[in-house]
Amino acid sequence: MGFAAPWALLGLLAVAVPIVAHLLRRRDVPVRALPTIALLRKADVASRRRVRVVDHLLLASRIALVALAALALAAPFASATLAWGDGRQASVAIVIDDSMSMSRTAGRATLVDAAVDRAREVIGALPAESEVVLVLAGDAPRLLAPRTDDLALARSRLDGVRAGGARGTDLAGAVELATRQLAGARHPLRRVLVLSDHAQHASEGEPIAARDVTIENERIGPDEGAPNLALVSALATPDPTTPGQLAIAVEVRSFGGVPAERVPLVVRRGASELARGDVALTERGGRTTLHVDAPTGSDPTAEVALVPSEPDALPLDDRRGVLLRPASAPRVLMVDGDPQMLGRRRLGGGGEEVRFLAQALSLAPRAEGGFVQRAVDPDTFLGTSLDDVDVVVLANVELRGGGALATKITEHVARGGGLLVAAGDRVQPGAWARLESVLPARVVAATTGEVVGMRRGEAPSALLPAGATGLEAVRATQRLAMEPHAGAEVLLAWPDGTPALVLDPARRVAILGTTLDDAWSDLPYRPGFLPLAVRLVRALAPPGSMPDVPFAPGHAPELRAPPGATELVLIAPSGRLIEHDEAELARPIDLNAIDEAGAWRVQVSTDERTREEAPRSAFVIAPPDAESDLTPRALASDDEEGAREDGVARSTTRTVVRRSMAPWLFALVGLMAIAEGTLRVARARRERGTPAA
Numbered sequence: 001m002g003f004a005a006p007w008a009l010l011g012l013l014a015v016a017v018p019i020v021a022h023l024l025r026r027r028d029v030p031v032r033a034l035p036t037i038a039l040l041r042k043a044d045v046a047s048r049r050r051v052r053v054v055d056h057l058l059l060a061s062r063i064a065l066v067a068l069a070a071l072a073l074a075a076p077f078a079s080a081t082l083a084w085g086d087g088r089q090a091s092v093a094i095v096i097d098d099s100m101s102m103s104r105t106a107g108r109a110t111l112v113d114a115a116v117d118r119a120r121e122v123i124g125a126l127p128a129e130s131e132v133v134l135v136l137a138g139d140a141p142r143l144l145a146p147r148t149d150d151l152a153l154a155r156s157r158l159d160g161v162r163a164g165g166a167r168g169t170d171l172a173g174a175v176e177l178a179t180r181q182l183a184g185a186r187h188p189l190r191r192v193l194v195l196s197d198h199a200q201h202a203s204e205g206e207p208i209a210a211r212d213v214t215i216e217n218e219r220i221g222p223d224e225g226a227p228n229l230a231l232v233s234a235l236a237t238p239d240p241t242t243p244g245q246l247a248i249a250v251e252v253r254s255f256g257g258v259p260a261e262r263v264p265l266v267v268r269r270g271a272s273e274l275a276r277g278d279v280a281l282t283e284r285g286g287r288t289t290l291h292v293d294a295p296t297g298s299d300p301t302a303e304v305a306l307v308p309s310e311p312d313a314l315p316l317d318d319r320r321g322v323l324l325r326p327a328s329a330p331r332v333l334m335v336d337g338d339p340q341m342l343g344r345r346r347l348g349g350g351g352e353e354v355r356f357l358a359q360a361l362s363l364a365p366r367a368e369g370g371f372v373q374r375a376v377d378p379d380t381f382l383g384t385s386l387d388d389v390d391v392v393v394l395a396n397v398e399l400r401g402g403g404a405l406a407t408k409i410t411e412h413v414a415r416g417g418g419l420l421v422a423a424g425d426r427v428q429p430g431a432w433a434r435l436e437s438v439l440p441a442r443v444v445a446a447t448t449g450e451v452v453g454m455r456r457g458e459a460p461s462a463l464l465p466a467g468a469t470g471l472e473a474v475r476a477t478q479r480l481a482m483e484p485h486a487g488a489e490v491l492l493a494w495p496d497g498t499p500a501l502v503l504d505p506a507r508r509v510a511i512l513g514t515t516l517d518d519a520w521s522d523l524p525y526r527p528g529f530l531p532l533a534v535r536l537v538r539a540l541a542p543p544g545s546m547p548d549v550p551f552a553p554g555h556a557p558e559l560r561a562p563p564g565a566t567e568l569v570l571i572a573p574s575g576r577l578i579e580h581d582e583a584e585l586a587r588p589i590d591l592n593a594i595d596e597a598g599a600w601r602v603q604v605s606t607d608e609r610t611r612e613e614a615p616r617s618a619f620v621i622a623p624p625d626a627e628s629d630l631t632p633r634a635l636a637s638d639d640e641e642g643a644r645e646d647g648v649a650r651s652t653t654r655t656v657v658r659r660s661m662a663p664w665l666f667a668l669v670g671l672m673a674i675a676e677g678t679l680r681v682a683r684a685r686r687e688r689g690t691p692a693a
Contacts, residue, residue, distance in 0.1 A: 396424020470528025
């Protein structure tokens, strides 16, 4: 406790004024009692006693009034230490980093647990009617609790935050989300508190808040980094030297000065060990290759794990899921209807119909899984098995007599395979009538005449996202006239409204009204060709295949259930089950909420089979490589003195606030003034009704 204006305490000397006045008032002149007055003394004793009582109370009230006024003018205050803030009502957004690096243990708890405890402290320090927003900063940022003035509810939402996820860090995105939540907040004081280990990787994209929002960074965890090994890659491919074996290419990175040594590695599935080896570390890490037998069962999942001599700072990145299976990327067989030798090709003259498509598919984003592709001529195609082919592309292919090629294509589509037909000089409308029951449109005739531009059809499609398609300037000199069948979708149309690309989404069959090379149009040279080709071929592939490469939480592709599926079950590396019934399988499954690292199995039920393993649908969740680097970045608060306990940073923003007691004292002054006035009136009435002594 203290006084903001201690000089005002001199006013306490004024307490003597009512005391002196009271004493002077009692010094009356000598009184002589007349005989007649003496007869009244006994009757007046009780009344005089009451006057004296009122007189003493009046003196006490005047003393208290003067003393309280002096104390109030001295502005007394009580000091209080707050866990955060300055004691004023505010709208506060708390950003909690729940990325993988926050699963590091410091003291008796993980950094995520320490951040949650700190968030509880901050909420507890806020005065009533303050507003709170809770945001999780693991990539992608998520809203844990929207803006609310129910502080107890906000604290309860923190119970669901846990460590152990494989998410990356997106502090900039989390602060942006928090700032948007503070828009329209009730209080003019708006603050964002970021609780994170603030490792070096978290500095990418500095958070920028609105002008009326203050950002405060607080480090959770030690101010220094720690040695850490991370298994950043483990990919299995068929061993070209040994049939029946897989080679697993492993990469390990070293952070924070891990000693150069050989570290054991093990490949296991459950409790079974499949292979063992080691990796020689240098200053930056090391690489090695492990060999395992190809699995005989349908479960393709396994795990590669480091076995360091001593546990490092982040055990979660010491293991990585791996898929022991052939490539699950869509397998595309391209049939070139007009193959030509290299010397006969010329720009704008056609030749090797599929070369542009092959180049586009080879440039598909690796994170989406890419494609496995090969090209054949029509004669070779007739003798090729399509059992392991997902999509067949017929580029300017002539349907020859006998109908063998048409029969092969019809059977492929009936088995659930995808088909793309592209126009060309060899496509004869009469012959293609044999496939009219398969194609999404009837081929009418080839027409000539220059047209410019491809536009979206009437049916919206994910193959053509909103915005420019990059196909608006396509120039064509010839095109294939088509009449779409019922149920087919016109994805692209020419300027006169005639179809340019027609798709049957149910059977995954499409027909393109121009060539895939540059013979009829300059489509392959337009910026929209590559994304269109990749999306179209991927859409024609049977659903259910997932990329072989791992993906980070929040950046997973959607999982589409295979045809005929009535149930789909995701099996986590920990054994946890996530079940999806038939109604949920009507749309793709969003995997972005999954953050458990490792290889995930997928089982599918149909009317004939129950929970059968789907090897091509298995996938791997893995953290971003940068999360394993625990080197901290510098913060302005690092220069401040903050208490530490068990190596975990405590608040550097604790505030000592002065809570003024003057308003309460002035209220008491007012009450005492009322009491003094009441007593003064009462005494005056008594004196008027009481004879002098």
